[in-house]
Amino acid sequence: MRRGPLGAAIGLVTGLLVLAPVLGRGIVLSYDMVFVPDPPITGSVLGTDGSVPRAVPTELLADLLARVLPVAVVQQGLLLSVFVLAGAGAARLVPGLPGAAAAALAYAWTPYVGERLLIGHWPFLLGYAVLPWVVGAALAARRGGSLRPLLLWLAAAAAAGSTSALIATATALCVVGVRPAARFGGVLGFAAVVSLPWIVPALARPGGVPADPAGVAAFAARSDTPLGLAGSLLTLGGIWNPATVPYGRDSALAAVALVAVLAALVLGLRPVLADTPGLVAAGAGGLLLAAAGALPGLDAVLRAVVVHAPGGGLLRDGQKLLAPAALVVALAAGHAVGRLARTPRTAPWAVLLAVLPVLALPGLAWGVGGRLTAADYPADWLALRAAVAQAPPGEVAALPWGTYRRLDWAGDRVVLDPLPRLLDRRTLADDALPLSGATVRGEDPRAGRVSAGLADGGRLPDVLRAAGVRYAAVHRTQPGSAATERALAGLPVLFSSRDLLLVELPGPTASMPPNRPRVATIGLGGAVIGLAAVIVRRRPRLLRSRTPDERTGA
Amino acid sequence: MLSDERRTGERDRGQILISTLVAAVVGGLLALGASLVLVASASNTNAPPVNKPLITYDQK
Numbered sequence: 001m002r003r004g005p006l007g008a009a010i011g012l013v014t015g016l017l018v019l020a021p022v023l024g025r026g027i028v029l030s031y032d033m034v035f036v037p038d039p040p041i042t043g044s045v046l047g048t049d050g051s052v053p054r055a056v057p058t059e060l061l062a063d064l065l066a067r068v069l070p071v072a073v074v075q076q077g078l079l080l081s082v083f084v085l086a087g088a089g090a091a092r093l094v095p096g097l098p099g100a101a102a103a104a105l106a107y108a109w110t111p112y113v114g115e116r117l118l119i120g121h122w123p124f125l126l127g128y129a130v131l132p133w134v135v136g137a138a139l140a141a142r143r144g145g146s147l148r149p150l151l152l153w154l155a156a157a158a159a160a161g162s163t164s165a166l167i168a169t170a171t172a173l174c175v176v177g178v179r180p181a182a183r184f185g186g187v188l189g190f191a192a193v194v195s196l197p198w199i200v201p202a203l204a205r206p207g208g209v210p211a212d213p214a215g216v217a218a219f220a221a222r223s224d225t226p227l228g229l230a231g232s233l234l235t236l237g238g239i240w241n242p243a244t245v246p247y248g249r250d251s252a253l254a255a256v257a258l259v260a261v262l263a264a265l266v267l268g269l270r271p272v273l274a275d276t277p278g279l280v281a282a283g284a285g286g287l288l289l290a291a292a293g294a295l296p297g298l299d300a301v302l303r304a305v306v307v308h309a310p311g312g313g314l315l316r317d318g319q320k321l322l323a324p325a326a327l328v329v330a331l332a333a334g335h336a337v338g339r340l341a342r343t344p345r346t347a348p349w350a351v352l353l354a355v356l357p358v359l360a361l362p363g364l365a366w367g368v369g370g371r372l373t374a375a376d377y378p379a380d381w382l383a384l385r386a387a388v389a390q391a392p393p394g395e396v397a398a399l400p401w402g403t404y405r406r407l408d409w410a411g412d413r414v415v416l417d418p419l420p421r422l423l424d425r426r427t428l429a430d431d432a433l434p435l436s437g438a439t440v441r442g443e444d445p446r447a448g449r450v451s452a453g454l455a456d457g458g459r460l461p462d463v464l465r466a467a468g469v470r471y472a473a474v475h476r477t478q479p480g481s482a483a484t485e486r487a488l489a490g491l492p493v494l495f496s497s498r499d500l501l502l503v504e505l506p507g508p509t510a511s512m513p514p515n516r517p518r519v520a521t522i523g524l525g526g527a528v529i530g531l532a533a534v535i536v537r538r539r540p541r542l543l544r545s546r547t548p549d550e551r552t553g554a
Numbered sequence: 555m556l557s558d559e560r561r562t563g564e565r566d567r568g569q570i571l572i573s574t575l576v577a578a579v580v581g582g583l584l585a586l587g588a589s590l591v592l593v594a595s596a597s598n599t600n601a602p603p604v605n606k607p608l609i610t611y612d613q614k
Contacts, residue, residue, distance in 0.1 A: 243612050243614040358581040358584070359584065365586045402608070414610075434608060435612050479608050
């Protein structure tokens with residue numbers, strides 16, 4: 001058996017262990033992971049409506065897939081592919097089957113995966129799964145092979161969104177190195193071209209992408225184990241949100257995780273450093289950036305970058321930058337297991353080290369300890385969508401005014417309001433991020449004006465009309481629903497069910513900002529042309545790295 | 555320096571691979587069992603609030 005298929009098989013088994021409770025049970029809704037049936041292609045997923053282009057192009061691609069397959073199949077296929085791709089990619093980077101198997105398991109079964117899965121950052125996870133493939137292709141390019149595979153994997157990372165593109169590009173550049181400069185520049189330039197789908201909307205956004213400085217502290221990595229921040233990050237956890245930490249991380253099992261990481265690094269880091277020093281550098285840099293938001297001194301630097309540098313907001317939730325470090329640890333674990341497996345005397349230690357990631361984090365199994373649930377949208381949600389589609393043109397507001405919901409038909413767990421994704425209509429929603437101790441301001445100035453208007457005691461219909469809203473869709477079972485309905489009492493009802501209410505706001509409304517299709521044309525078109533150039537051209541000079549002999553003229 | 559192939563025979567490698575896979579499956583099953591125990595013990599503390607206060611991003 002070859003290493004890649006073995007890693008894919010291990011990834012598949014781990015994926016099935018993690019996702020078993022939700023497979024075939026409907027759509028998974030968890031924090032920021034929101035999929036809807038028959039998703040409409042809205043301005044948000046195209047990046048044309050002026051919102052921050054977080055959904056571009058990943059959700060666009062998922063929505064297009066959902067045109068030909070049921071959305072639950074698309075979602076669960078994407079989630080399962082994270083484990084398969086991650087396992088196969090990591091396995092290919094380590095020699096020998098035992099080491100490859102260990103690397104696959106160590107990369108697919110991490111707190112990072114569990115925490116990002118629970119919080120719903122599935123595009124990050126796709127980027128995480130693509131990262132070992134990027135590193136493998138970058139390594140081949142550095143050794144004189146074709147650049148084409150690297151560029152194609154960078155395109156795949158860019159398809160997984162801005163954060164994935166950033167991590168993959170930075171890691172690839174570290175691996176290929178700065179010389180020759182043409183190769184470095186070519187990789188960087190191509191990464192920028194395939195990232196145009198989110199770069200163009202971000203640049204074209206009036207006022208840029210404002211970031212609340214409070215977000216740096218709020219979303220800084222924090223300890224999720226008894227080992228403190230350093231131990232939590234070193235064991236590849238440390239997400240800012242304590243609600244998305246897998247069970248067991250706060251127990252003595254964290255010590256098992258630390259032993260596993262230290263054993264892997266002591267026994268297996270040297271060959272990783274010899275093969276891919278750039279990856280180790282990227283891992284160390286990611287680790288430092290992940291900790292920066294919580295370190296005195298560095299937090300001020302990070303805050304300045306997040307607030308003032310274009311794209312700096314991508315560094316806000318720093319723990320996500322641990323992906324290269326996770327790959328370093330996985331490859332070191334693979335090399336360590338391979339080394340121990342060489343002789344029958346140490347083979348049992350190889351087996352133990354190979355399975356330590358699983359033993360240290362049992363809470364990842366079975367839907368991250370039963371906390372991932374799947375459900376089908378109730379019929380009245382689809383009926384509300386149909387009612388909105390039949391209504392005359394006009395923007396909808398999602399109420400009660402708040403960012404997150406608890407849906408009793410989906411396990412009553414916290415989830416981003418699905419209405420803006422569900423409705424085939426521009427939908428204004430609160431985008432502030434409420435936390436236990438503070439609220440991080442959102443980026444939509446119109447939503448901000450609504451929040452301010454309501455805080456000043458303005459009447460809900462008046463505030464919404466002033467923002468250009470014509471319809472109000474109300475979740476009737478959420479905190480604040482009763483007050484919201486009282487504020488809208490007497491207005492024409494277009495749809496009503498136990499859970500949902502749709503009313504039309506009377507009177508003229510202010511004009512809403514226009515869609516800008518040119519943004520999508522330039523962004524998506526540029527990326528497609530760049531990708532097509534790499535695929536179609538037979539032997540472009542840029543796609544071929546010079547061998548050492550060529551470089552020296554021999 | 556000896557290569558992997560010289561130090562470890564086909565038979566050894568096969569045994570190591572099989573034992574690694576078996577251990578991975580056993581580890582997975584252990585993880586599954588432990589996870590179910592953890593879920594059962596945690597379920598009482600994670601029940602959604604009855605009166606649904608303001609929903610924040612960092613609530614379970």
